[in-house]
Amino acid sequence: MAAHLDLEEQEQLEQLKAFWKRWGNAITWLLTLALVAYAGWTGWNYWQRNQAAKAGAMFSELERAVQAGDLAKGAAVFGTLKQDFASTGYAAQAALMTAKLQLDKEKADDARATLTWAVANAKGDAYRDLARLRLAALQMDAKQYDEAAKTLEGVKSADFAPLAADRRGDLALLQNKPDVAKAEFKKAYDGMDKQLDYRRLLEVKLASLGVAVGDAATASGAAQ
Template sequence: MASHLDLEEQEQLEQFKAFWNRFGNLILWVLLIVLSGYAAWNGWQWWQRDQAAKAGGVYDELERAVQAGDADRAGKVFADLQSRYPSTAFAEQGGLLAAKAQSDKGQADAARTTLEWVASQAREDEYRAIAKLRLAALKLEAKQPDEALRLLDGLPESFAALAADRRGDILLAKGQRAEALAAYQQAWKGLDEGADYRRLVEAKLVSLGAAPEGGTPAAAAEGASK
C-alpha cells in the first residue's frame, strides 16, 4: 500500500515538474506583472493623497489672502498652486477664488487670465462652466460681446438657465432686444421657482416690459425701480 502511494506521489511530482517546466516562467512573469501593478497603484494612490494634502495647505493660504482682500497675494499663491498642483481640485477651486478677488479689486486682466486657465484646464465640468460664465461677464465688460457669447456654447445642461441669462445680458448690450428677451425668458423658465436668482431674471424682464405670467410682485417692484 505504501509503495502504491509512493508511486502515485512520484507520478504527481513528475507531472508537476513537467507543468512547471512548461509554464513556470509564464507564471512568474504574470505574478511579477500583477505585483508590480499593485505596487504602482498603491504608489499612485499615495502620491495623489500627498499632492492633495499639500495642495490643501496652499489653498488655505489662498483663502486667507482673499479674506484679507489682498488680490496681489491671492494671485501669487494661485500661481504657486497652479504650477505645483495643477491636477488637483484645489487648483480649480483656487482659480475661481483668486479670479473673484482679482475682479473685486479691479484687476480685470488678471482675473480673465485666471479664469481662462480654469475654463481650459479644469477636469470637472462644473468648474469649467462656472469659469466660462464668469469669464463671459468679464469679456462683456471689456466690450468683447462676441467672444463672451462663444464662451456660453456647449455648457452642461445643468447650467443652461444661467447661460441663457448671461446670453441675455450680452445680447441686450449688443442692442438685440428681442433676442435678449427670449434668452431671459428661457432663463426664467429654467430656474427653480424658489430660487432668488429667478427673481433677478424676472426683474430684468419686467424692466423690459415683458413681465412673465405668474411672476412675483417683489420682482416686479424691483424691475420697476430700475
C-alpha cells in the same frame, strides 16, 4: 504498499516538474506583473492622497490671503497650485477665488486670464462652466462680445443652462438685440427654480423689455 505510494508520489512529482517546466515562466511573469500592478496602484493612491493634502494646505493659505485682501500673496499661491496641483479640485476653486480677488482689486485683465486658465484646465465640468459664466461677464464688460458668445457656447451643464441664458440675454442687450434678449431672459426665468430669489432679477429685466411674468403677469391678467 509503501513502494506503491512511492511510485505514485514519484509520478506526481514528475508531472509537477513537467507542468512547471512548461508553464513556470509564464506563471512567474503573471505573478510579477500582478505584484507590480498592485504596487503601482498603491503608490498612485498614496501619491494622490499626498497631492490632495498638500493642495488643501495651499488652498487654506490662499483663503487667508483673500480674506486679508493680499493680491500679491494670493496670486503667488495660486501660481503654485496651478503649476504643481492642477489635477486637484483645489486648483479649480483657487482659480475662481483668485479671479474674484483680482477683480476686486481692479485687475480685470488678470481676472480674465485666470478664468481662461480655469476654463481650459479646471478639474470638473461644474468648475469649468462656472468659470465660463464669470469669464463671459468680464468679456462683456471689456466689449469682447464675440469672445463672450463663444465662451457661453461652451456651457453644457443643464444645471447652469438658466444662468447661461441670462448671460446671453445681457449680451443681446449690449448688442441692441431686444427680441433675442427677451427670449433668453424668458428661457432663464422658466428654467430656474421657483424658490430662487434670482428670478426676481429676471422679472425686472423682462419687465424693462415689456414682458410681464410672475406676479406682474397675474396682476395684468386680472386687470383685463
